[in-house]
Amino acid sequence: MSEYKVARLEDIEEIDDGREPLRAVRHHFGITSFGVNAWTAANAGDRILNEHDEDEDEELYVVTEGRARFELDGELVDAPAGTFVFARPSVRRTAFAEEPGTTIVAVGGVPGKAFEPGGWELWGPVRPLYQAGDYAQAADRARELVEAHPGYPMLLYNLACCESLAGRPADAIAHLRTAIETSERFRDYARSDSDFDPIRDEPAFKELVG
Numbered sequence: 001m002s003e004y005k006v007a008r009l010e011d012i013e014e015i016d017d018g019r020e021p022l023r024a025v026r027h028h029f030g031i032t033s034f035g036v037n038a039w040t041a042a043n044a045g046d047r048i049l050n051e052h053d054e055d056e057d058e059e060l061y062v063v064t065e066g067r068a069r070f071e072l073d074g075e076l077v078d079a080p081a082g083t084f085v086f087a088r089p090s091v092r093r094t095a096f097a098e099e100p101g102t103t104i105v106a107v108g109g110v111p112g113k114a115f116e117p118g119g120w121e122l123w124g125p126v127r128p129l130y131q132a133g134d135y136a137q138a139a140d141r142a143r144e145l146v147e148a149h150p151g152y153p154m155l156l157y158n159l160a161c162c163e164s165l166a167g168r169p170a171d172a173i174a175h176l177r178t179a180i181e182t183s184e185r186f187r188d189y190a191r192s193d194s195d196f197d198p199i200r201d202e203p204a205f206k207e208l209v210g
Contacts, residue, residue: 066102119152
């Protein structure tokens with residue numbers, strides 16, 4: 001088996017989650033030590049990065065083509081190709097394209113912690129179904145993803161959320177249990193996540209979250 005892989009940006013399939021389409025670079029290469037993804041804007045004025053902050057992750061953004069306009073805690077930063085932008089977790093950030101084809105690559109990780117691939121990139125195509133309240137179809141699609149890509153705790157957790165909301169308590173608890181076994185942090189998430197309100201009184205759920 002080869003110890004290296006090579007790909008051009010256009011070789012990596014774009015994933016559309018209903019917001020800004022991304023290319024899941026980390027997943028494409030099977031990288032397990034750090035997170036990395038890429039976004040390309042079709043038109044000038046398009047938002048490239050979703051507006052967000054992070055709970056723990058530091059992120060480094062590299063503008064590889066075109067020109068971007070970052071908004072970092074409300075401050076505007078002009079970022080032509082070749083610009084690096086670093087943001088600590090609490091910084092509210094987004095970016096817009098100033099030119100068609102503007103591309104941003106993001107690399108991230110949590111200081112002092114080993115990287116834990118969650119599989120959130122793969123959840124992208126299912127997100128619109130979840131947002132629309134079509135929980136049964138979202139659960140079916142998410143289950144297909146889990147079967148095709150085992151071992152991603154966030155995929156398992158999101159599947160459990162959809163199953164809870166779709167009225168499938170036994171499946172929800174089983175998949176939540178596996179998510180927690182893979183990553184303990186999901187036990188804390190489940191305690192306060194309203195997606196589990198339909199099964200919150202189930203004895204198995206209570207035992208699972210403690």
